[in-house]
Amino acid sequence: MSLLAGKVAIVTGGSSGIGRASATLFAKNGASVVIADINQDGGLTTVKEIARMGGKAIFVKTDVSKADQAKNCVDAALSKYGKLDCLFSNAGFNPVGTVVDTSEELWDRVMQVNLKGAFLMCKHSIPAMKETGRGSIVCTASVDGILAIPNEAAYIASKGGLIALVKAMAVDHARENIRVNCILPGAIRTPLYESFARESGMPRTGGDPQADQHAMGRIGEPEEVAQVAMFLLSDAPTFMTGAVVPVDGGYSAVKL
Structure with missing residues (x-):
């Protein structure tokens, strides 16, 4: 069964890593996908990968921290596909630093992308979903x-x-038939994670940073x-909203 057959989905951060893997999987499962990213080359590569397997996708260059660009992304989805069912708000970045080490400019940028970006994409997606009569949002x-590790102050916040x-959006929009849930990845083999690992000088076990801190012994x-x-x-999960779901190989089970 194709879980997303007939759905229209926006994926932010779709040029690489979790975003690219998700966009590709969604298309394989019947979704028409809008790839949103500031990385045009990477985003177009994702679109080409989806096209090669017979899927439907477009790329919209988007800085999610900019209100006009977030709105333009949603408008592009509506113009191309006529509706919006799903938003995977996945764009983000992870600089190294304590509060003392982090400049005010870097702090602001982390908040703009990781938090304001999700706010803006949801702000403009939810009205479109209301027009459809239902919708589902997942934020990365x-x-x-929920846990703290050293040298990630801005990212953790x-x-x-x-x-x-x-959780706030889930409560606000539950009776509009719009579900909002959150996933909590552990260490995942992505360009973002590898860059952070190099910057922070993490010790490597079996070739992967933090592998032995996950219950499954790998990232x-x-x-x-x-x-x-x-x-x-x-x-499928029609009675599930406001959920916070670890996808972490048991990392949080070990740490909490």
Whole structure:
């Protein structure tokens, strides 16, 4: 069964990593996908990958922290496909630094992308979903939003805020038949994670940073996160909203 057959889905951060894996999986499962990212080359590559397998996708260059660009992305989805069913708000970045090390400019940028970006995409997507009569939103937070590790002050704060925002939106829009849930990836093999690992000088075990801190003894793959996002966006979990779902190989079970 194609879980997203006939659905229209926006994927932010769709040029690589979890976003690309998710966009590809959604298209395989019947969705028409809008790839939103500031990385045009990467986004177009994702579109080409989807086209090669016979799927439907377009790319819309989008800085999610800009209100006009977030709105333009939603408008593009409506113009191309006529409706919007799903939003996977996944764009983000993770700089290294304590509060002392983090400049005010960097702090603001982290909040703009990781938290304000989700706010803006949801703000403009929800009215379109109301027109459809239903909708589903999944936001990518992080286990770091409920746990703290060193040298991630701004990132941790942004993801904790995102978890709270997801719960607020879930409550506000539940009776409009719009579900809002949140996933908390652990360490996932993406360009973002590898960049953070290099910057922070994490010790490597078996070739992967933090592998032995996960109960499963390894880090995750983008496709494993994509499967959970797809399930949450689909019509299968109709009584599920405001949920915070770890996808972390047992990392939070070990730490909490």
